[in-house]
Amino acid sequence: MSQKIVFTNDIAATLDTIVDEAAPNRVFVITDVNVDYFVLSRLSDCKTVAGATRIVIKSGDINKNVDSLSQVWKQLCDGGASRKSLIINIGGGVVTDLGGFAAATFKRGVRFVNVPTTLLSAVDAAVGGKTGINFNGFKNEVGAFCEADAVIISTRFLDSLPIQEVKSGYAEMLKHGLLSSRDEVAKLLAFDFSHIDHELLLSLLTESVEVKRRIVAEDPHEQGIRRALNLGHTVGHAFESLALKRMSAIPHGYAVAWGTVVELVLSHMQMQFDSVLLNAVADFVRTNYGAFAITCNDYDAIIDLMHHDKKSHNGELNFSLLSAPGDIHIDSICDAETVKAALDIYRDLMHI
Amino acid sequence: MSQKIVFTNDIAATLDTIVDEAAPNRVFVITDVNVDYFVLSRLSDCKTVAGATRIVIKSGDINKNVDSLSQVWKQLCDGGASRKSLIINIGGGVVTDLGGFAAATFKRGVRFVNVPTTLLSAVDAAVGGKTGINFNGFKNEVGAFCEADAVIISTRFLDSLPIQEVKSGYAEMLKHGLLSSRDEVAKLLAFDFSHIDHELLLSLLTESVEVKRRIVAEDPHEQGIRRALNLGHTVGHAFESLALKRMSAIPHGYAVAWGTVVELVLSHMQMQFDSVLLNAVADFVRTNYGAFAITCNDYDAIIDLMHHDKKSHNGELNFSLLSAPGDIHIDSICDAETVKAALDIYRDLMHI
Numbered sequence: 117m118s119q120k121i122v123f124t125n126d127i128a129a130t131l132d133t134i135v136d137e138a139a140p141n142r143v144f145v146i147t148d149v150n151v152d153y154f155v156l157s158r159l160s161d162c163k164t165v166a167g168a169t170r171i172v173i174k175s176g177d178i179n180k181n182v183d184s185l186s187q188v189w190k191q192l193c194d195g196g197a198s199r200k201s202l203i204i205n206i207g208g209g210v211v212t213d214l215g216g217f218a219a220a221t222f223k224r225g226v227r228f229v230n231v232p233t234t235l236l237s238a239v240d241a242a243v244g245g246k247t248g249i250n251f252n253g254f255k256n257e258v259g260a261f262c263e264a265d266a267v268i269i270s271t272r273f274l275d276s277l278p279i280q281e282v283k284s285g286y287a288e289m290l291k292h293g294l295l296s297s298r299d300e301v302a303k304l305l306a307f308d309f310s311h312i313d314h315e316l317l318l319s320l321l322t323e324s325v326e327v328k329r330r331i332v333a334e335d336p337h338e339q340g341i342r343r344a345l346n347l348g349h350t351v352g353h354a355f356e357s358l359a360l361k362r363m364s365a366i367p368h369g370y371a372v373a374w375g376t377v378v379e380l381v382l383s384h385m386q387m388q389f390d391s392v393l394l395n396a397v398a399d400f401v402r403t404n405y406g407a408f409a410i411t412c413n414d415y416d417a418i419i420d421l422m423h424h425d426k427k428s429h430n431g432e433l434n435f436s437l438l439s440a441p442g443d444i445h446i447d448s449i450c451d452a453e454t455v456k457a458a459l460d461i462y463r464d465l466m467h468i
Numbered sequence: 469m470s471q472k473i474v475f476t477n478d479i480a481a482t483l484d485t486i487v488d489e490a491a492p493n494r495v496f497v498i499t500d501v502n503v504d505y506f507v508l509s510r511l512s513d514c515k516t517v518a519g520a521t522r523i524v525i526k527s528g529d530i531n532k533n534v535d536s537l538s539q540v541w542k543q544l545c546d547g548g549a550s551r552k553s554l555i556i557n558i559g560g561g562v563v564t565d566l567g568g569f570a571a572a573t574f575k576r577g578v579r580f581v582n583v584p585t586t587l588l589s590a591v592d593a594a595v596g597g598k599t600g601i602n603f604n605g606f607k608n609e610v611g612a613f614c615e616a617d618a619v620i621i622s623t624r625f626l627d628s629l630p631i632q633e634v635k636s637g638y639a640e641m642l643k644h645g646l647l648s649s650r651d652e653v654a655k656l657l658a659f660d661f662s663h664i665d666h667e668l669l670l671s672l673l674t675e676s677v678e679v680k681r682r683i684v685a686e687d688p689h690e691q692g693i694r695r696a697l698n699l700g701h702t703v704g705h706a707f708e709s710l711a712l713k714r715m716s717a718i719p720h721g722y723a724v725a726w727g728t729v730v731e732l733v734l735s736h737m738q739m740q741f742d743s744v745l746l747n748a749v750a751d752f753v754r755t756n757y758g759a760f761a762i763t764c765n766d767y768d769a770i771i772d773l774m775h776h777d778k779k780s781h782n783g784e785l786n787f788s789l790l791s792a793p794g795d796i797h798i799d800s801i802c803d804a805e806t807v808k809a810a811l812d813i814y815r816d817l818m819h820i
Contacts, residue, residue, distance in 0.1 A: 186603075189603055189609070189610055220612065221600075221610050224611045224613055251541055252541070259575075260572065260612060261576055
């Protein structure tokens with residue numbers, strides 16, 4: 117992993133240094149309308165941002181699609197991008213995923229830098245080399261493994277985010293905690309969203325990115341242990357796809373929070389994951405995220421959607437489960453009846 | 469390079485063995501309407517082809533586009549393709565380029581096998597890991613470097629091809645000869661298209677694939693010597709793009725043949741490439757390929773198109789030139805006036 121991760125709140129100077137070192141012939145900034153309006157104005161001291169050709173996509177996960185991708189390719193093409201150019205993705209997960217995929221594929225690969233502006237993209241999307249778009253109603257159905265040359269992680273823009281965005285990113289941090297240790301989980305469950313301590317959040321974020329980086333370095337192409345990072349995601353993606361079908365998208369991190377509860381229930385049922393800790397996580401999620409409303413009439417649709425998951429094969433439902441925090445069992449198979457039982461318990465825990 | 473290249477005319481048995489070893493959960497065959505009609509009927513003894521889900525795209529370079537790509541992604545998605553599936557691309561360069569890119573990006577990567585059915589795709593597209601589509605009027609503007617797991621090279625289907633198709637592939641073989649040695653060039657220039665010797669053609673093809681394989685192995689991501697393979701292509705792609713703008717596509721190999729003449733003229737002007745050999749190659753090309761008709765009114769458009777080439781940066785025109793067969797000078801810069809002078813000489817040599 118030659119990827120450079122810089123933790124800093126001096127984004128302008130850091131970006132200018134990275135660009136000077138890369139010596140590209142042209143620089144493109146890919147962002148979305150919201151970031152363009154609310155964030156880039158705060159980077160007016162950045163030579164790189166001021167001088168770059170700007171490509172602005174529509175915001176929202178619904179626009180992480182092949183149409184937006186084609187528009188980005190077209191603007192790169194019309195703007196004279198070459199293999200010696202540099203692309204800078206400034207934004208949330210939609211921008212870093214789609215911009216990264218555009219960079220990975222334009223002229224078969226242009227270098228890129230990620231500057232995540234949300235907690236979710238800082239902790240999740242900007243590290244690990246997964247790029248892509250939604251397709252045919254499925255999340256990240258098309259994409260490439262391609263690492264950014266550099267990632268700049270900061271908390272500078274988090275104060276501009278709605279609390280829901282911060283919570284959305286925090287769900288991935290909770291997941292990383294569960295993949296790490298009982299102590300880490302305890303620290304994360306003690307966090308108070310009504311009085312956000314930014315110093316504490318930055319230190320938790322740094323630890324969280326480190327957990328992910330360690331796992332990805334061991335297994336960059338998701339052949340084995342990297343699938344641990346899918347904890348909460350098999351169910352979470354199914355919830356997201358179900359919400360898309362209902363034409364009412366839910367934040368990715370919320371879906372992961374709820375999916376994590378279901379998968380910890382499965383971990384309890386199949387791997388004796390501690391029920392006290394399961395209840396503590398479920399309480400934290402219910403208090404801070406509410407619940408994704410499902411009835412037993414949705415179970416078959418949810419299970420169908422799980423079959424579309426990239427980790428599922430031959431009709432089996434495949435999960436990353438835990439026997440305890442940090443004790444990971446990838447490729448755990450559960451049958452549909454067990455998953456339905458877990459969804460029943462999820463509804464009890466969520467009070468729905 | 470772990471890619472397996474099998475030279476055989478027993479395609480059915482070879483494919484069945486490769487598929488048995490790969491043990492995929494599902495097999496997809498990507499092909500085009502012509503190959504589906506004319507070639508797959510000749511593989512009725514192949515268990516793999518009979519049992520696979522077939523995805524058929526429109527034929528022709530004009531359909532190597534984002535619409536066809538989206539259709540392939542959709543059919544993979546609807547057909548339940550997963551990361552444990554196997555895609556088999558059976559066809560010419562359009563199928564192997566587009567099918568390879570679809571495989572490289574669907575769920576961030578599905579394994580694939582190439583079975584080229586034309587001489588051009590056998591010698592060029594099926595080896596080397598370049599996948600992609602045309603975009604915004606430019607050839608291969610979007611794509612990925614991704615190697616097929618295996619390539620099956622045969623001459624079994626060449627007898628079903630129009631002679632133009634065979635000549636198109638032969639142009640790439642001529643290019644490989646120029647990158648190899650004077651002896652190899654002499655053998656290639658002696659070939660008689662009016663009485664095709666299939667045994668001789670297969671032996672020349674085997675040597676040609678070996679030249680390419682050797683160069684790609686040295687430099688898989690085209691950072692250096694691999695750009696030697698672009699001999700004839702900077703001009704050739706510009707001719708192809710110009711033809712597309714005129715709404716009258718020309719075969720890729722023909723464009724390469726004509727582009728090679730122009731670039732050998734540049735090699736003579738800048739690198740003292742032997743004028744006797746230049747004339748011999750030009751005669752061979754004129755006799756067997758005719759000429760791409762241009763006037764001096766087209767020069768500016770051709771030069772503009774060259775600026776879009778993936779190897780061009782900062783407005784410089786970048787070529788792979790030769791001081792002699794096998795003596796390669798990548799990153800040779802020529803100014804626009806020199807290129808115009810070379811186009812004048814090309815027109816003289818081509819008698820236009």
